[in-house]
Structures are given as structure tokens and as C-alpha cells.
Amino acid sequence: MTRPTLVPTPGPDGPTAARLPAVTGPSGPRRRRRTGARWRRVISPVVLVLAWELASRTGLLAPEKLSAPSEVLRTGWRLAVDGILWTHLTDSLTRAAVGLAIGGTLGVVLGALAGLLRIGDDLVDPPVQMARMLPHLGLVPLLIIWVGIGESLKITLVCLGAFFPIYFNMYAGIRDIDVRLVEAARTCGLNAWQRIRHVILPGALPALFLGLRLAIGAAWLSLVVGEQVNAQTGIGFLMMEAREFSQTDVVVLGLLIYALLGLLSDVALRILERRALTWRTGVHIQAS
Structure with a gap:
């Protein structure tokens, strides 16, 4: 954003009382640099596809x-x-969607239970830490015995894949909240639920995302x-079926x-x- 300057304007204390004008958006050169940076991100994928x-x-x-x-695109269109x-x-x-909803x-x-409550940390975190060491894709034979080979198996695998990243980031996001912010909220008279709603959860949102x-x-x-x-x-399944008939175009299409x-x-x-964390400003290092 452009740097604001003080502009003398008539005011109640004299003819030259200073006020701060509205801050304008990014200047033209900076906007052009951002547009150029976005296009640069497209160059390498396009070059790889052409090669x-x-x-x-x-x-x-x-x-x-x-x-x-081109053959993959024709197959996809067909x-x-x-x-x-x-x-x-x-x-x-x-x-x-179902697996992400359940696991998330x-x-x-x-x-949140492990991050907010000491008893939750003692009871929940140890078994989750132990389960984290097991590759969930390596549990397929055992899951087949437990839930069968139908839709339950596929949703369970997605659920396990989504659970651990969300759990650990939610846990770390809550634990990394500055204690001084919580104490300040308590001093201002916020009760436990209000502190969770207005301080802890907003502070943990970046880690959750x-x-x-x-x-x-x-x-x-x-x-x-x-x-x-x-x-x-x-x-x-489409990729696996194509593999049986050596249809590499269908396999590549599935990967794409x-x-x-x-x-x-x-x-x-x-x-x-970006919409949920409008209060947070990111720092980007730009080459001169």
C-alpha cells in the first residue's frame, strides 16, 4: 500500500489542522509486478506439457x-x-467428501479437546500419537477384515488420511496461542467460552487451514x-481397469x-x- 502523508485541512483548532487521508490500494507498478508473478507461475507447467x-x-x-x-485430452473428451x-x-x-467430513x-x-483440556491431552493425545506412526495405507488388509471391501473401506481410508493432519494442526494451533492474550481476555472479563470463541479459536484458524x-x-x-x-x-477403478488393457492414455487421464x-x-x-483470515497480513519477499 502507498505510504500515507499528512494533508493540512481546515479544522476546529485552526486553519491547518492535519488529517490522515484514506489509504489507497497498491500502486500501478506493484500491481503489474503481482500480475507478472502470477503469469510466471504458469510458464514452467506450460513448458513441461509442450516438451x-x-x-x-x-x-x-x-x-x-x-x-x-493431446491423446489424453481426446480420450478425456470421448x-x-x-x-x-x-x-x-x-x-x-x-x-x-464423506471421508473428509468424518475425518475432519x-x-x-x-x-480441540486435547489442546484445551489437560485431561483431554492426557487421554486423547497419547493413542493418537501412537496411531500416527502406523501408515494408514498399510492397514488395508486389516481394514478389509474390519469393514469389508465395499464403500466403507474407501471412506475409512479417506477419513484416516484426513484425520491426522487436521488433528495435529488443530492441537498445535491451540497450544501455540500466546498465553498473554488469554490472560488479557480474562482480565477484560471474558468467561471461558468467550475466551475460546474470541481468542483461542481465531488464533488457531491459520494452523487449522x-x-x-x-x-x-x-x-x-x-x-x-x-x-x-x-x-x-x-x-x-477406471485407472486400474485401463491398466489391464495397457491403456496408458486413460491411466494418465486419471492421474491428471x-x-x-x-x-x-x-x-x-x-x-x-483469505476471507476468513482478513485480519492476518502475510509477508512476502520480493526481488528488486
């Missing part, structure tokens, strides 16, 4: 090993027109594995869809974070 297409067309990449981007892609995509999104809710509740971003990535990774275990629909879903989820979460 991939060129290598495929010149024969450096065999089609049976890795299909060209499956979308046939309606096959939308069926698998809808089922994958449903599993991811448990992570927030247990993380970081946990959500990590949880979304872990959820999509878990879904890839879950949909390859006795599934009949889903992007993971997972990547795009993760990217779109992260962008949506960034927008929500």
Missing part, C-alpha cells in the same frame, strides 16, 4: 509407455461425451488406493484428474482462508 507433447510426436516417448497430452467419466468422477467426489470433524473435535490443505492431499492419495480395491466405479481435483480443492481453500 512432453514434442517428445511424444518425435518418438522419444513410446505411446505404449506414455501417451501424448469419455466425458459418453458419460462414463462423469459417473466415475461423481462417485470419487462423494467418497472424498473428528480431527477438529479431538484436537494448513491442516485442511494437508488433509485434502492425503484424502486424494488415500482415495487412489481405496478405489483400486474391489471397486466398480471411481477414477481409481486427481491432480486437478487436488489443485481446485487447494485453490478453493485458499480463497476461503
